[in-house]
Every structure is written in C-alpha cells, then in structure tokens.
Amino acid sequence: MTTTPLGPNHTPFDRLGHDAAVDLAKRFYDHMDAHEPALVAVHRQDDEGRIAPIVRERFTAFLVEWLGGPALYSPKHGHPRLRMRHAPFPIGTDLRDAWVRCMKAALDHPTVDDEVREYLNRRFAEVADFLRNRPDA
Numbered sequence: 001m002t003t004t005p006l007g008p009n010h011t012p013f014d015r016l017g018h019d020a021a022v023d024l025a026k027r028f029y030d031h032m033d034a035h036e037p038a039l040v041a042v043h044r045q046d047d048e049g050r051i052a053p054i055v056r057e058r059f060t061a062f063l064v065e066w067l068g069g070p071a072l073y074s075p076k077h078g079h080p081r082l083r084m085r086h087a088p089f090p091i092g093t094d095l096r097d098a099w100v101r102c103m104k105a106a107l108d109h110p111t112v113d114d115e116v117r118e119y120l121n122r123r124f125a126e127v128a129d130f131l132r133n134r135p136d137a
C-alpha cells in the first residue's frame with residue numbers, strides 16, 4: 001500500500017519528514033473545509049459542520065504510513081482497503097476532482113519540493129480515479 005519509493009533508498013516520507021507529512025494532511029482538510037462544501041458534506045462533521053477530528057486523525061495516520069513513514073494506521077485499523085472503505089460514498093468525477101484539488105492545494109507549499117510535489121500529485125490523482133464508483137449522470 002505504500003507509494004513506490006522515489007529512489008532506491010528514499011520514500012516521500014524521508015524527503016518530507018514527520019512534521020511536513022502531518023502538516024500536509026492538515027492543509028488538505030483545511031482547504032476542504034474552506035473551499036469544497038460538497039466534499040465536506042460526505043464526511044463526518046463536527047458541530048460546526050467542519051470535517052470531524054476523527055476523520056482527520058485516521059487519514060493523517062494513513063498518510064504517514066502511505067508516504068513511507070511509520071505504520072500508524074494498519075496495526076490499528078487493518079489494511080486500508082480503500083475501494084471497500086469508499087464504497088458507501090458516491091464518488092464520480094466531481095468528488096474525485098474536488099478531492100484532487102484539495103490535495104493539490106495542500107502540496108503547493110514550501111515544505112514540499114518540486115520533485116516530491118509532482119510525484120505525489122500524479123500518484124494521488126491515480127488513486128483518486130481508482131476510487132471512482134459511480135458513473136457520471
């Protein structure tokens with residue numbers, strides 16, 4: 001489930017470091033909360049209608065592990081099985097593109113160098129497309 005390493009001995013996590021990886025997940029949901037109401041609407045929310053802390057926590061743990069960092073997700077939650085876990089949500093091109101916009105905005109930050117940014121934008125776009133489970137109307 002981890003990304004293909006960027007090089008023989010380094011992963012995106014090696015390049016980013018722990019704090020930048022955690023900040024990436026934070027910026028991703030901050031952008032979603034601020035700019036993508038239709039995407040927020042399919043997630044669990046807090047009393048103010050923002051993405052619930054539990055959602056942020058689980059995705060952050062996944063992201064650290066997926067980028068090649070410590071296994072914070074799978075020992076606790078099992079294999080991510082992303083298609084199965086996303087099956088309840090109607091993911092067509094609109095939600096896919098909204099998700100990709102949030103991640104693109106989050107990756108556009110000085111703690112992410114150009115090579116890592118390009119690589120991750122490409123990988124996230126592939127995974128997001130793989131999670132589509134509804135034909136467009």
Ligand code: HEM
Nearest residue numbers: 042043044055058059062085089091095096099127128131
């Ligand atoms: C394609 C558009 C996507 C949509 C619309 C979407 C939507 C969602 C929703 C609604 C949840 C559940 C939130 C909740 O518990 O309330 C979720 C969870 C999650 N998503 Fe996505 N997602 C998308 C793409 C992705 C991608 C590309 C990845 C990985 C690279 C990903 C990884 C995860 C993970 C790890 C969780 C947490 C699963 C858990 O509860 O353990 N998602 N997503």
